[in-house]
Amino acid sequence: MSKSPLRKDKTCLNCRYVVENRFCSNCGQENTDTRKTFYHLFIHFIEDLTHYENAFWKTIKNLLFKPSALTKEYLSGKRLSYLAPVRLYIFISFITFFLITVFPNKDSELLKIQETKAPTNTKQETKEEQELFNFGYASVKELDSIQKNAPESKKLSDFNYWINKKIQTIREHNTNKEILEKFVESFLHNLPKVLFVFMPFFAFFLWLFHNKKRWYYFDHGIFTLHYFSFLLLLFLILFLTNKFLSSFEKSGLISFILGLFNFIGFSWMVYYFFPAHHRFYGETRFVSFLKSSLLFIINFIIVLLIITIFAVYTFINLK
Structure with missing residues (x-):
């Protein structure tokens, strides 16, 4: 208060x-x-996002360990005790991708140190790494020369020329590690947009598979917001845990704990949808399992397609 x-x-x-x-x-x-002082503004901002003390932690606990409980409570009219679905998703999404941006990539920091200490070896490694991105041309200059002077039969189409020139340009200005680093950074930076675009499709497929008289698209939308909030929150927990344990000196015990924690986390991430679907829609276990399995496969394929398109887009926009 x-x-x-x-x-x-x-x-x-x-x-x-x-x-x-x-x-x-x-x-x-x-x-x-x-x-208001800055302190009061900051406190008010936090309180507004977390809906005051107990509501925040109650929401997080139910979101993580009670599949579909938040959705059922919200649609039954019990809304003041929990964070609203949209606010919850925005809050978790902001915190997740803010922390991903803030925490430095350990491999990136090591690479910078190595480049400072051993510039000669880095240049030699760069040439070897760039072979991984070699599509038959050594440079943009060579590509332009072939495109200008070669016979028509050996010239590339406009699209192939554009793609190859883009790849060669990236190769000439970046090492393999730098390309990967920039790609990951850009990908993670724009991932919230991808998830936000995908959510209406996820809710649409839920709508297709269930009784139209009993369930409105709005109901599926609330279920989707809670499910995606869960995925982001668990991803954030795994990310922070990996960062924390990675700060210690590597040992067999640390590696075992990290591996076990990641296995449990990702297993729960995959399994979560099945009990959430069964408890929310109230169908028999067999029917719910069939529907949720089919929905999982369909959405997995769509996610792969969207991520692939987005990955290509991200690569094309690298500099």
Whole structure:
């Protein structure tokens, strides 16, 4: 709850009613001083996102360990005790990709150190690495020369020429590791957009597979928001755990704990959809398993297709 001091004036700034206590009985606005310090603004921002103390942790606990519980509670009308689905997704998405951006890539840092200490070896390695991206041409200059002077039968089509020139340009300005690093950075930076675009399709397939009179598209949309929030949250937990354990000196025990934790996390990530589907839609286990399996396969294929297209787009836009 806000700790801002109350105004001495008892007239509500919003509706001009007389405020007897902390909140206006007419419009509900809190009668506190409108001038806030940075601390109060920050606290208000956090409180607004987390819907005050218990609601946040109650939402997170149900999201992680009780598949579909949040969706059923929300659609039954119990909404004040939990974070709203859209707010929950935005909050988790922001925190997840903010932390991914903030935490440096360990391999990237090591590469920079190695390049500083041994520039000669780095240049030699660069030539060897660039062979991995060699499509038959040594440089953009050679490609342009072939395209300009070679017989028509050996010239590339406009599309092939554009693709090859793009690849050669990237090769000439980046090492293999730099290409991979830039690709991963760009991919993760834009991944929230991909997930956001995919969610309506995920909800649409749920709508196709279930009773249209009993379930509205809105219901499937809420289920989808909670499911994707779960995926992002678990991904964030796995990411932070890997970063934390990787900071220790590598040993057999650390590697075992890390491997076990990742196995459990990713297994729960895959399995979660099946009990969530069964508990929310209330169908028999057999029917629910068939539908959820088919939905899982269909959406997995679509996700692969979207990620592939996005990966190509990301690569093309590398510099």
